[in-house]
Amino acid sequence: MGNLTEKEKKAYEEYVKKKTPVHNLPLNMLKAFITGGIICMIGEFILNYCEKCGLDKNMSGSWNSVILVLISAVLTGLNLYPKIAKWGGAGALVPITGFANSVAAPAIEYKKEGQVMGIGCKIFTIAGPVILYGIFTSWLLGFIYWLAGKAGVLG
Template sequence: MAKQNKPSVSGVVKEKNKTTRNENYNQYVKQVTPKFSCFKNCVKAFVIGGIICVIGQGFIKYYESLGADKELAKSYNTITLVFLAILLTGLGLYQKLAKFGGAGTLVPITGFANSVAAPAVEYKKEGQVFGVGAKIFTVAGPVILYGIFSTWVLGLFYYILKQVGIV
């Protein structure tokens, strides 16, 4: 079996004719861009996200069997899933699961826990203050910021509607 030659970007860059260079570059991009199946990715995300939710439901039933009421069992479930996601992130396993399951691992609360823990693990070499402290919310920070802001805006909107008598 003959080796396939990977296209070289250096040949594309050295081309003098701009139109030919652009065409060659577009062809190069098509050759090196990996192909993904949207249906396959959706199925994997559905299965992995479903498994995470089933595990969560299992924890709820387990905590209820220990005597916790439904609300307390849900709280314990959330704490347990966040802990497991952070543990798997620290061990380097959550990234492998996320690479396979895609959005199925990002949507549940475990994805948010991973988005907080992953930068902490990545930047721990830079120290507690300038590494972990400065970088821990690089991914989750915007989510928290816009979550709080949108909640405030909707609360204000609700308050105004209530004062006017619409709600």
């Protein structure tokens, strides 16, 4: 912006101010809390229902995960989950439903490019880094834990 006049600089600053979104942190936190809370309530309902049907805690937890992932994938396919995530922010993106959305969304978006070059190559464009760094971090922390055990630091 070296050769701009003061008038042009001021006009640019006004343009940037007009285009820059204003965030209300307390409101965004409340929306995330509500969204995440509703997802957790649905998960608890599924868990309790499975236990009432006679499943043990482990099997109920497995069914809970499967059903939440299925709901998320269906809502993504119907283009509803992105709207929920836009409103609820991290409240919708952090739980298992957000992870399912991050896998389903690229599959839907790139299906027109074919099974291999579209879905096969791009399905993990969003979730891939999460998986990679999650596995790497788990390995690293496990290695540190193992070293601490060998060194006698852990009881």
